[in-house]
Amino acid sequence: MTRTAPTLLAPTLAALVLASSAHAQFTYLAPGDLTPGSGSGRFDERVYAPGMAFPIRDAPAYANSQVWGHGGGSGPGGSQCDEENFSYPWRDNYCESRSWDMPLCPTGNGHQGQDIRASSCMAGVHPAIAVVDGRITNIGSYSVYLTAADGTRYDYLHMSGVRVSVGDSVSRGDILGMVDNEFGGTPTTVHLHFNIRQTVADVGTVYVPTYMSLVRAYETLVGGSVPPPPTPPPPPSSGPRLRAEYVNQTFPLSEDTFSLPGGAEQYGYIELRNTGSETWRPGVTFLATTEPRDGASPIAGPDWISPSRAATIDREVAPGATGRFAFTVRSPDVPGDYPQFFGPFHEGIGWFGDDGGPPDRWIEVRVTATPALPVDDDADRDGSPADRDCDDTNPALHPGASDTCGDGIDQDCSGADAPCDTPPPAPDASVTPPAPPPTPPPGASTRPLDDDSGCSCRAAGARTGAHSTHAALASLVLAAVLLARRVRRRGATRRSGSA
Numbered sequence: 001m002t003r004t005a006p007t008l009l010a011p012t013l014a015a016l017v018l019a020s021s022a023h024a025q026f027t028y029l030a031p032g033d034l035t036p037g038s039g040s041g042r043f044d045e046r047v048y049a050p051g052m053a054f055p056i057r058d059a060p061a062y063a064n065s066q067v068w069g070h071g072g073g074s075g076p077g078g079s080q081c082d083e084e085n086f087s088y089p090w091r092d093n094y095c096e097s098r099s100w101d102m103p104l105c106p107t108g109n110g111h112q113g114q115d116i117r118a119s120s121c122m123a124g125v126h127p128a129i130a131v132v133d134g135r136i137t138n139i140g141s142y143s144v145y146l147t148a149a150d151g152t153r154y155d156y157l158h159m160s161g162v163r164v165s166v167g168d169s170v171s172r173g174d175i176l177g178m179v180d181n182e183f184g185g186t187p188t189t190v191h192l193h194f195n196i197r198q199t200v201a202d203v204g205t206v207y208v209p210t211y212m213s214l215v216r217a218y219e220t221l222v223g224g225s226v227p228p229p230p231t232p233p234p235p236p237s238s239g240p241r242l243r244a245e246y247v248n249q250t251f252p253l254s255e256d257t258f259s260l261p262g263g264a265e266q267y268g269y270i271e272l273r274n275t276g277s278e279t280w281r282p283g284v285t286f287l288a289t290t291e292p293r294d295g296a297s298p299i300a301g302p303d304w305i306s307p308s309r310a311a312t313i314d315r316e317v318a319p320g321a322t323g324r325f326a327f328t329v330r331s332p333d334v335p336g337d338y339p340q341f342f343g344p345f346h347e348g349i350g351w352f353g354d355d356g357g358p359p360d361r362w363i364e365v366r367v368t369a370t371p372a373l374p375v376d377d378d379a380d381r382d383g384s385p386a387d388r389d390c391d392d393t394n395p396a397l398h399p400g401a402s403d404t405c406g407d408g409i410d411q412d413c414s415g416a417d418a419p420c421d422t423p424p425p426a427p428d429a430s431v432t433p434p435a436p437p438p439t440p441p442p443g444a445s446t447r448p449l450d451d452d453s454g455c456s457c458r459a460a461g462a463r464t465g466a467h468s469t470h471a472a473l474a475s476l477v478l479a480a481v482l483l484a485r486r487v488r489r490r491g492a493t494r495r496s497g498s499a
């Protein structure tokens with residue numbers, strides 16, 4: 001065993017440290033909150049080894065970085081016996097900068113476990129114990145592996161006075177050796193390096209985060225004191241300002257057929273989640289065409305801001321929240337396949353595709369234009385040919401349609417809106433929920449209503465989450481969407497008529 005000079009000072013310091021911290025309240029920083037400059041940690045509150053004992057027999061003990069602490073190679077100077085190394089709060093050092101292959105670390109490399117100091121920097125006097133019942137499966141020049149019945153392996157590094165052998169069965173609490181600075185030659189600082197190795201679904205058998213398992217075990221050791229929950233580390237300031245994640249779209253997905261007769265229009269929306277640090281704002285954050293960027297789109301509808309900007313975001317969207325770009329697609333007059341890519345753009349900053357994404361070829365609406373319906377015929381397919389239909393672009397208006405009295409709209413093409421016998425309803429009355437649809441017979445599918453990609457039924461249903469009222473709410477939303485479209489079309493007709 002290699003003794004270091006600080007060991008000689010230890011008794012005095014140990015007494016000092018014990019006196020000052022014996023009654024100190026245990027506190028700890030959040031998992032993944034590493035010493036600044038020591039690497040990227042993993043914020044992971046999962047306790048991978050619930051119920052294990054704390055690996056150092058006696059409290060207090062201090063989890064923190066050896067390399068970045070006082071007396072460490074990248075530390076602020078001073079001695080490893082510095083009082084600051086033997087004080088709360090604890091600090092995670094799983095994933096600290098190392099070259100080890102570590103699939104669960106943000107960079108894929110890092111420190112495999114947690115470094116823990118005992119109550120003092122004195123070597124060879126603080127017992128390290130078995131954290132579970134198990135068997136000793138390997139002993140190296142400075143390591144002891146304890147494997148539990150469930151296959152989880154617990155590694156103890158840098159001990160002296162190892163008193164177990166490979167093959168020994170040990171019980172939880174048995175002393176395995178003493179906390180020391182063994183490192184197969186040149187000594188390290190006096191500490192216990194502790195790993196937990198486990199099989200993780202979809203990852204493999206890896207070194208898992210040890211920190212929260214140690215926190216829970218230590219709370220048990222010091223008498224169940226429950227500190228306030230750690231606060232998550234602040235969002236990394238190095239993250240992208242502009243980043244979006246696809247959530248949903250009501251337009252058919254690009255791999256599905258989306259056929260529209262030439263000249264026909266379909267209203268819909270694309271929803272994205274803000275995973276960057278910049279808040280999105282109406283009039284500032286747009287959905288624009290890509291491939292090429294800002295190219296005039298052949299499928300631009302009448303409500304587009306310009307031929308290359310489909311829509312602006314519908315509300316202020318803080319990081320973490322979801323917003324919607326709503327617009328109408330117009331099918332080109334020339335039959336053919338019209339793929340159109342889109343990308344979000346933030347005025348004054350730039351394209352999301354140049355920052356955190358998504359890339360330009362990610363969001364797509366692909367329209368297949370079929371031959372336009374003959375205008376003389378029945379363009380809106382409401383059963384009334386153009387020469388008898390008062391509006392052959394709107395299937396809601398045709399002779400024989402039921403005319404809502406007092407709404408200012410001549411649905412039945414009688415030449416005027418139907419008068420009301422009773423006072424006209426309040427403006428909101430036109431969106432009064434319709435009666436719930438009749439209960440379908442057993443086995444009947446309600447899929448068309450749920451899956452109708454042309455309205456916002458699905459999103460509205462998902463938001464409410466109330467399945468029993470889903471159908472009625474969907475009908476209400478559908479009615480509102482139809483109303484909005486009707487109003488828009490009338491507006492467009494008026495504009496073109498007065499031009």
Ligand SMILES: [Zn+2]
Pocket residue numbers: 111113114115193194
């Ligand atoms: Zn270590």
